[in-house]
Amino acid sequence: MINIMLCCASGMSTSLLVEKMKKAAAEEGVEVNIWAVGANEVKANATKADIILLGPQVRYAQKKIESEAPGVPVANIGMREYGMMNGKAVLAQAIELCKK
Structure with a gap:
């Protein structure tokens, strides 16, 4: 089970991406727990995450989020993938980063 936390300004804009990522995971048979939070909620949720992905906004x-989540990889979601709400590509990014 991979725990993936998405972060955006308020947690709202990433909600659709979360659903698309869950659908992609189900299609690929990957066990994931994916949720979205606002930037001000990262610290409270960081210990539950295996990886944190940041929306463009x-x-x-x-750097601040990395300091609030020591030991948890933090990466940016690509602008194109985010804009197109490409759940499959963002899921693949998260899985690849978890392997490192």
Whole structure:
């Protein structure tokens, strides 16, 4: 089971992406727990995550989020993948980063 936390300004814009990622995971037979939070909720949720993916609107806060989630990989979701809500590609990114 991979625990993937998506982070955006308020947790709302990533909600659709979460659903698309869950659908892609089900199609690929990958066990995941995916949820979205606002940037101000990262610290409270960091211990539950294996990886944190940031939406474009909070990529400026990557260093701060990394400090709030020590030991948890933090990465930016690509602008194209985010804009197109490409759940399959973002899921693949998360899985690849968890392997490192």
